[in-house]
Amino acid sequence: MTLTGIALRNAYLRNGTRSFLTVAGTVIAALAFIFLRTVLSAWFAQSEASASDRVVTRNAISITSPLPLAYAEKVKQIPGVTKVTYSNWFQGVYKDPKNFFARFATEPESALDVFGIRFVQGKREDFLHERQGCIVGTELAKKYGFKLGDIIPIQGDIYPGDWAFKVVGIIEADDASISNTMYFQWAYLNEGLPDRRKNQIGIITTTVQNPNDSPKVIKAIDDLFANSDNETHTETEKSFRLPLLAGSSVVLDALLVVRVVILAIMALSLGNTLAMGLRERTSELGAMRAIGFLPKHILSLTISEGTLLGLTGGLLGTLLAVPFLNGVGKIMSQMGFLSNLHFQPVTGVVSVLLAGFIGFLASLAPALAASKMDVVTALRRQE
Amino acid sequence: MTTNGKSIVEIRNLRKVYTRDRQEVVVLDGINLDIAEGAFEALMGPSGSGKSTLLNLIAGIDAPTAGTLRVAGEDVSQLSEGQRAAWRARHIGFIFQFYNLLPVLSAEENVEMPLLLTSLSGAERKKRVHTALGLVGLSDRMDHTPKQLSGGQQQRVAIARALVADPTIIVADEPTGDLDRKSAEEVLQLLTTLNKTMGKTIVMVTHDAHAAEAATVQRRLDKGVLT
Ligand SMILES: Nc1ncnc2c1ncn2[C@@H]1O[C@H](COP(=O)(O)OP(=O)(O)OP(=O)(O)O)[C@@H](O)[C@H]1O
Ligand SMILES: [Mg+2]
DSSP, rough: OOOHHHHHHHHHHTTTHHHHHHHHHHHHHHHHHHHHHHHHHHHHHHHHSOOEEEEEEEESTTSSSSSTTTTHHHHTTTTTTTEEEEEEOOOOOSTTTOOOOOOEEEHHHHHHHHHHHHEEOOOOOHHOOOOEEEEEEEHHHHHHHHHOOEEEEEEEEEEEEEEEEEEEEEEEEGGGGGGGGGEHOOOOOOOOTOGTTEESSSSSEEEEGGGGHHHHHHHHHHHHHTTTTOOOEEEEEHHHHHHHSSSSSSHHHHHHHHHHHHHHHHHHHHHHHHHHHHHHHHHHHHHHHHHTHHHHHHHOOOOHHHHHHHHHHHHHHHHHHHHHHHHHHHHHHHTTSTTOOOOOOOHHHHHHHHHHHHHHHHHHHHHHHHHHHHHHHHHHHHO | OOOOSOOEEEEEEEEEEEEEETTTEEEEEEEEEETTTOOEEEEEOOSSSHHHHHHHHHHHHOOOOOEEEEEEEEEEGGGGHHHHHHHHHHHHHOOOTOOOOOSSHHHHHHHHHGGGGSOOHHHHHHHHHHHHHHHHHGGGGTTTOOSOHHHHHHHHHHHHHHHHTSEEEEEEEEEETOOOOOHHHHHHHHHHHHHHHHEEEEEOOOOOOOHHHHHHHEEEEEEEOOO
């Protein structure tokens, strides 16, 4: 028998139900923590992947309000701008709403150039000349089995009607999100629209000569269209993508706060369990002290117990996180965002250590109180 | 009685005063007491008369307000907190009314507790634990946890724990207070045996006149004064 042995049994055997509930709470907290951490890092990774020399212009009113086609040509005239392309978020449904992936109508030549698109299969010329042609990312091709020459039917929603596109290229780019994206000719979309909707574009993506000049170019673009019917809002592609994924960057901040809140709840729950357990065994601890055990023994006994509970919860949470994240990751990438979501061993290790550390911290106050208790007072407190 | 005339406890003008809500409560008022080595003394008196307080002072878990207290040759009131803990581990065996065993440990492990503070080897500790459990007649219950034992058996485990480190004095505060007649009888029998055959000095607080008869000396405490 050792003090550590006693701590182990105190942690797991003394009050099985309570230990189970506390560990279960810690498991859920650890799982939530790992999930958030993984999602957030995937999220940031996605925005990090965007090129630093690209800026995106949209209608200042909202992302869903279009801009006149003529704007693209005007942006090209601004000093410091090298390439300009434009695109429309097409959306639509491919067979089933759950087959969600990004679909853009775009100007082919400039888009291939601006996004640095490479053809894994098919030829660039075919995309430039085939009016109904489309190119799909490698991940999409893999997931839906798209091959060159396939016809992809899309039920339009933002742009109503039955649309069909012929696969003329399987593509990739340095930007990993491209592998889950489909592009087709903007002109094909435009000619299929009623007159009042013609010659409108969603966003303009601009490559700047020197990334350091981006702020200047951004200002120049927005100044150019200030006080017009369609004022613009321009930002770096990186900042454009974060809210695009989140709905709002406020959500991102909120998630970061939630992560801290989860850890705080974990600490409170562990601390409460320990405090309750210690209160119940006051006279027992008094007896130990009478026998000759020192405050430091009581301290280490209690702190070991808290740390053990934390570690157990963290470990079980991490073990559960692997299948959980893989499952969620699959769903997320099917829905077209966060294709790089998967369990990272580092996050697992961090979570286990963090849970243990929180158990340690949470046990400090109750442990100190228990160790400082006067022996006679403790012994008097019989049930 | 197997006393050799030497006092193992010497108490002179001992006072204990508690301050509660700025009011002083005199619990022990000028106690003088000698307990001979090898004695089995019972301390009786009404509730609140200060029996437990006196026992706690003798056992070195409480400090006097005034007076001197020599136990097992040591002026306990002069020791620091840590020194007192070490002194208790060496000299005092405790028996409590509600046993105070650790519910997560087996009888064997509970009895081993005081030995964790010694430098004895695992094998030596085991040997002593088995001897102590044999003495209290629980060799066949070593693996049982307190919940699997009756009150009387739990108190016997506690007695084994109190004597396993071979203390100079055993202090017992109402050791039969929570037991039925038969179990109480067994416990008293056991204490008598420890005193008679092993020469252990025992100081026992009890309200039960019948229990007090097991002791060789009975003393009464009333309102903080020995009568
Ligand atoms: N920490 C304390 N603070 C204030 N008063 C105390 C404290 N401890 C004990 N007392 C008081 O000292 C008196 C003696 O208490 P003690 O426990 O020694 O009595 P006792 O003779 O053992 O009684 P019982 O037979 O009920 O166990 C009581 O009046 C009690 O209320
Ligand atoms: Mg008492």
